[in-house]
Amino acid sequence: MPTLKSQTDLTAQLVSLNSKLDQLIESHGILVDSIAKIKEAIYHPDQGIYSRLRDLERENVRDGEIRLAKIEETIAGIKRIQWMVIGSGVVSLVGLGFKMFISG
DSSP, rough: OOOOOHHHHHHHHHHHHHHHHHHHHHHHHHHHHHHHHHHHHOTTTTTSSHHHHHHHHHHHHETEEEOOOOHHHHHHHHHHHHHHHHHHHHHHHHHHHHHHHHHO
C-alpha cells in the first residue's frame, strides 16, 4: 500500500503534468494561429505573395520575353559614365603631354 508521502508526490507530479499539458495546449493554439497568418500571407487571392508574384509576372513578361527596360537603361547610364571617365583621362594625358613636351 502506498504511503501518504508517495501519494502526495504522485499528486504533485500529476498537477505539474497537467500544468505542462495546459501550457502545451496554449502554445499549440498560438502556433496554429501563426501558421494560419502565414498561410494567409502566402495564399490570399488578392494580397498574398503568390498573387503579387503573378501580378509582377504579368507586368514584366510580354509574349514570353522578360522586359529588361530598366536594366538596359541602367547599362546605358553606366556606359555614359565610362565614356566620361575615359574622356577625362585622355584629356588629362594629352594636357600632361603638351605640358611636358611643349613647355619643357
